[in-house]
Amino acid sequence: MAFDTADQATADHATTGNIAADRLKSIVERIERLEEERKALASDIKDIYSEAKSAGFDVKVLRQLIRMRKQEPAEVEEQEMLIDVYRRALGMA
Amino acid sequence: MAFDTADQATADHATTGNIAADRLKSIVERIERLEEERKALASDIKDIYSEAKSAGFDVKVLRQLIRMRKQEPAEVEEQEMLIDVYRRALGMA
Amino acid sequence: MAFDTADQATADHATTGNIAADRLKSIVERIERLEEERKALASDIKDIYSEAKSAGFDVKVLRQLIRMRKQEPAEVEEQEMLIDVYRRALGMA
């Protein structure tokens, strides 16, 4: 460590420094590992969308559908109603 | 179009419709399952950041650190690609 | 809610509705106008890239060059920020 000479360093300083460095290393490694897994899952999801496309489904619509399923039905209803209101306000059929 | 909506559909159409509907269900369910897992991982990552914060680390720095570790290989690659393509653009290979 | 849809609305409601509808129209029209201009600019940029290609330049290199000219200041800034925040994280200021 840069600020400790061998004989002047207290046990405490050395220990604290090492502990912090080890802790940091552990944190970074765990996060990076989980991010790898996340990335793998994202890739799997992408593959399924490709499969869906090949099977003739409209991917854009599929995404919208899945987004809707995450929302409360009331929320979906509310948004659809609002779109409608705005459309009429602009004279869009 | 992936499936049929007419209720007067012939047996063939209906069958096709069912097959497509089953396929769609399968696709949606698999995607939703993977997204759940993704969400769980995101939550785990968040927990580690919280832990890091409690341990006295600066979360913003940590994030940037991890981002930079990710980018470094990409940047090296990018530079090499650029040099390569410059050569070609200048007719040096 | 921004405006009213009931056709039995009182004069007040109706007025509010009209005002809101006019406001909405104004907003939408202004946004669409600006988006048109944006699109025109994008088209102009595309033309210049075509011209560059015709003149024998490698468009991919060109794009990367321009990207890098944009990023450089941001990167410098980012580095400075990181150093700064590291200092704080390490209790050096």
Next chain:
Amino acid sequence: MAFDTADQATADHATTGNIAADRLKSIVERIERLEEERKALASDIKDIYSEAKSAGFDVKVLRQLIRMRKQEPAEVEEQEMLIDVYRRALGMA
């Protein structure tokens, strides 16, 4: 220039080099200028969305509306129909 010694260089090489360099410079500058303008417009658009939000409009719905106005009505119809079909296939009301 790296590959020309002063006395061996032909006038042609030098000229070609200058012309190319000037041309490149012109191209880069024009593109960067147009991109600046584009950026300014993007900022203006953002401001209008802010204004809309302050006026009580739902920005997300507003964006969707503007997206729809860019499409052909038939296309909009088609997508809405498709969503509906998928929803029913999944038993979503």
Next chain:
DNA sequence: CAAGAATTATGAACCC
């Protein structure tokens, strides 16, 4: 037209 990059939009997190 399919793959991949780049832009844009949405959603989450943090600070005030």
Next chain:
DNA sequence: GGGTTCATAATTCTTG
């Protein structure tokens, strides 16, 4: 809790 920045998702555009 509101608003602003940051991170992720999604669409659009480009290129092979």
